[in-house]
Amino acid sequence: MTVARHGYREVPDDEGGRAARTWWDDNAAEYLADHGDFLGDAGFRWGPEGVTEADLGLLGDVRGARVLEVGAGAAHCSRWLAGRGARVVATDVAPAMLDAAARIDAGRADTVPLVEADARALPFADATFDVAFTSYGAVPFVPDAVAVHAEAARVLRPGGRWVFSVTHPVRWAFPDDPGPGGLTAHRSYFDRRPYVESDPAGHVEYAEYHRTLGDHVRDVVAAGLRLRDVVEPEWPAWNGQVWGGWSPGRGAVLPGTAVFVTTKD
Template sequence: MLSQSSRANRWWWDGNADDYQGEHGGFLGDARFVWCPEGLDEADAQLLGEVGGRAVLEIGCGAAQCARWLAGRGARVAAFDISHRQLRHSQRIDLETGVRVPVVQADAEALPYREGVFDLACSAFGALPFVAEPLAVFREVRRVLRPGGRFVFSVSHPIRWAFPDDPGPRGLTSDRSYFDRTPYTETGERGEVTYVEHHRTMGDWVGLLAAAGLRLDGLTEPEWPPGHERVWGGWSPLRGRNLPGTAIFSCSA
């Protein structure tokens, strides 16, 4: 059974996938692996290492742009997302590019894959900011990874939760406690929850990885690159020059 967070976010992404892909699809590309709004590209960062011939799972794939990039470099790819509408955009891009990525609709807290079948798992802002039980996700990732398999994922940098989600000067002044883990929610006209995003501190993420039996091998905090002027929600050149916006965790099973 889906949690309240999963139900709300499946509903939200199904309703907003078209606008999301319309606004950000050009930046993400059809077959490009972008880790974050700062524009860090896996082609340059190589956080996953060699992917050719490896079995790779993309978690919360959206329109599977990252998975398509991986497939283009010889990886054997599987991908999933909770949103059916996002997966329809993946199907559209498959037809436009001729690069087909096998995708399924699934919840990250209960992966529909056998134990120990993947060499790598990755997630670029997919699923993890939105799930109520990240420990369940990490345990599932460890289950489907082969021993020694690699898992790399990006999320909003935890420090951002102490600041307003504003790309302008207001977003530079902390107005809430970093330690307040109250989720950000949106509700509909009848009071039903329609969107949920969860906050974990840096210590929370590290502790959850350890509890799931995953080893943290590295942490990347991408700097805002010179000449990058794109605003994406609360991400902007102004804030990016002063505050980290993304945290990328590199782990192994």
């Protein structure tokens, strides 16, 4: 992909919403080559800080539970949960990601069913799952995140849990720079224009959407969910890696990830 234009600007919702499938399909191999080992060595990380579900326990006791992963990528998180007794289904919008998951699963005992699906239109019946979650999947890449939350609520049984992690909203005011330059705000936190990359013909190739903390809260409430917790993982001392704009230096000063824990009453 040749990026001819990039920056923060408004784009039609249908163009921005379609871009995720193509971008993740085209870039799956490169993304997993860069980050697959880090994502897979602990099995379930909530974000670039490296903090795991084993550390936080946000999904609760999953043994015997029916669990749905949305925006699963290569299904590292689902595989880890299956190894702990959960009955997991992993979904993603990008076929190349699911193909990578299938290759990892080949010959393993802890395989999980893989389903190609848009998070805003899940192919499951109402009240099918006890737990649903996504680690940086789906929510940042659609203009209508409330539709993702509504679908998660629909497929959860009463009392079920929906947990999702995203880039911490505060980070959107700062440049995506892992060094000292990334510690000086350069745009308004309240500027909700998405970050967009376009090809030479002007077609949207990538779109990522900013929501404030308040926006996220209103979205989950609008979907009929109850917010139980917001976790802001600190950068752990053991993690010396740089991942895009995430780094130990920035992580010591600014939050990088927000994890929202909700339930369906």
